[in-house]
Amino acid sequence: MTPADSFRRDSTRRVDAQAGASPRGLDEPRFADVLAAAARIAPHARRTPVLRSHSLNAIAGCDLHFKCENLQRVGAFKFRGACNAIFALPEATAARGIVTQSSGNHGAAVALASRLRGVPATVVVPEGAPAVKLAGIAGFGARVVRCAPTMAAREAAAAQLLAETGGHLVHPFDDADVIAGQGTTALELLHEVADLDVLLAPVGGGGLLSGCALAAKSLRPGIEVLGAEPAGADDAAASLREGRCITDRTARTVCDGLRGHLAPRTLALLQRHADGILIVDDADTLAAMRLLWERLKIVVEPSSAIAFAAVLREPGRFAGRRVGIVLTGGNVDLDTLPWQATA
């Protein structure tokens, strides 16, 4: 079954398709949810520009369109999903407050979206998280709760807060409204560049890639949708290969935004709508990152550059095609350049 086939079934008979593809009965977003998210976040999120570069096109041998989510509020696409999830809540639920756990951009996104909705937010942050990201979260008025730097400690701390406060958890990616919100990235890109042949996005927990795949295949069934994943954290590719969520690997990559694992919900969406995952070494990602700074004149973090690196690694695959790339975020420590730190 091609992804286009699966999309057509999904869009016409959602319940059946969901039941078939998602035996766990997970609440999965549909394309209508992405459209609703776009309307819901429009007053708050930025419609980010799509940048192009003649010189990068010449280097890559294809026609590149960069969707610049590093220019999104809080400096990352994460604001789309958090904003959609938080503004979708009933008033009484939202009023009890939002809880999440994150060492990075999702924490800042939840903090800002909660402030915009006018409800309290608590973010569980593991010890060792970058001071700059901590300051961002606190700067938006959220309460920060520290925990040990393990996934178990993060989840335990979040669970305890939920029990204490009766608050609502907004998971970084395992949440239908978050996924629908991230999908608005592809929606905007395809509204601006309708005839893309391929869309690439990084994959960590899979919220962005699954939302974008859903939106892209709905708008343009023939489009190819690919993820890009670090070689040192290639659990998404393995999960798709084995048909189950692989969560027991230790991630080793400079792409700090891509260390998460797929959840059953994002795995199911990727099985249905994505066409493959490309694996990229960190050295190639850092070289691509530098090239983006130099030629596009924008600040992107390593996780952002991986999809472009994937295109540069396989020029034959993309030759002459119209390629959309999601640049996911731009939150880096400007005291040290990443290519200096790793040189």
Add this chain to the structure above:
Amino acid sequence: MTPADSFRRDSTRRVDAQAGASPRGLDEPRFADVLAAAARIAPHARRTPVLRSHSLNAIAGCDLHFKCENLQRVGAFKFRGACNAIFALPEATAARGIVTQSSGNHGAAVALASRLRGVPATVVVPEGAPAVKLAGIAGFGARVVRCAPTMAAREAAAAQLLAETGGHLVHPFDDADVIAGQGTTALELLHEVADLDVLLAPVGGGGLLSGCALAAKSLRPGIEVLGAEPAGADDAAASLREGRCITDRTARTVCDGLRGHLAPRTLALLQRHADGILIVDDADTLAAMRLLWERLKIVVEPSSAIAFAAVLREPGRFAGRRVGIVLTGGNVDLDTLPWQATA
């Protein structure tokens, strides 16, 4: 006479106004020339985005609109003026080739615009110019001629080339078509944000500021137009104060794009259309530059950040106003961060 008065006279009775304001009989651009430039360069130049930032607005206490010419082709607004000047030439003139002298962005702009027009270009570059900028000029197919690093040597080399080739000189700023081309920056910004109260741009030779002042006062006579100039190269402010071009000072500033002096043509336009020049220390410019990288997530060169630094220095002056800022270019050496180099 207010700038608005002077504009009205200029736009209705050009010959008289020019004769009155410009006793030297210089060929000065009018607003119609800026409009013609916009149409002429439209197939080649980028319509650059206008970026905003809630956090920078909060820091500055005003409503900031950044016109991102660092995202222009060749990474600087210079492409607008060079493109307009080169495409405005009669075919026979253009065919004899373009000559210019520049150690920076204007050289790359002339090289690219000449290639697009399909005519040869020669760029005189002083010894000691950054290797990265030299590579850019040569990369666009221009012939590079080296000379001693003095203004006299540059002008002598250019004059000799003009005599040898019969080519056409496109001066970096002392050229009516170049000025009109740079003015399209303000045209686009005001088309996107019609109700600006103030427009700021850096001033070196004055091509950008005079073109933008002409365009802005024509579209919106009540707008305030201000230049920003390094304390170590404050010849434009002195020239406006004394009513003559001061060209005998040695510039000492990290803003390598702002070391030029006004020419009579740009001085006359600034006398008529600009409302003042703000002086900024390099340390403030570098701090503002870092803030732009951090919050706007874009790469700008020091010369680009000076207008924003001027706003941060005088919060009272800009409080609550709608402020347009031209970010002029993003060509920096990414091997060393400027705040590291000067720390």
